Amino acid sequence: MPESRKSWRIGKRDTIFFLIVAAVVVALSLGSQERRTAATPNDAVHIQAGSRNGCLACHDSEGVQPQPAGHTKADQCFQCHLQPEQWVGDKP
Ligand code: HEC
Ligand code: HEC
Numbered sequence: 513m514p515e516s517r518k519s520w521r522i523g524k525r526d527t528i529f530f531l532i533v534a535a536v537v538v539a540l541s542l543g544s545q546e547r548r549t550a551a552t553p554n555d556a557v558h559i560q561a562g563s564r565n566g567c568l569a570c571h572d573s574e575g576v577q578p579q580p581a582g583h584t585k586a587d588q589c590f591q592c593h594l595q596p597e598q599w600v601g602d603k604p
Pocket of ligand 2: 571577580593
């Protein structure tokens, strides 16, 4: 019986293909990290702010740290800005 198929060995083209796939995966994961919205800081002020009005006392246009112009009017801050790890809300 004649040998019709060559046995498969990892050649130069396979290596190049693998490197391209790896480069695309790395590029995509770096790109998605850059677009992550800023987390809510895990400090004394932020773990005790419990309501939209509490947040906006400092973050509305007259506050000490205003939201950027054109920021969404959405209420659920933590939906986009990660909730602080030690968050307790406005409980005493
Ligand atoms: C007493 C004032 C005050 C309150 C209340 C407050 N913040 Fe802040 N916030 C600040 C200040 C000042 C900064 C900027 C300095 C810093 O990063 O801590 C800041 C920064 C931030 C940032 C940006 C962090 C970054 O990395 O750029 C986010 C997001 C944020 N606050 C969300 C919130 C949310 C959500 C609430 C309500 C749960 C809230 N803040 C309540 C004063 C406040
Ligand atoms: C639908 C998503 C979304 C919601 C909900 C949201 N934000 Fe933001 N916020 C963003 C994005 C996007 C930015 C600009 C990118 C960034 O995080 O630096 C931003 C930026 C900010 C900044 C400036 C961050 C900095 O780096 O200086 C503050 C402060 C902030 N938001 C506060 C709030 C507060 C307070 C609430 C709740 C009332 C809120 N956000 C709700 C998406 C959101």
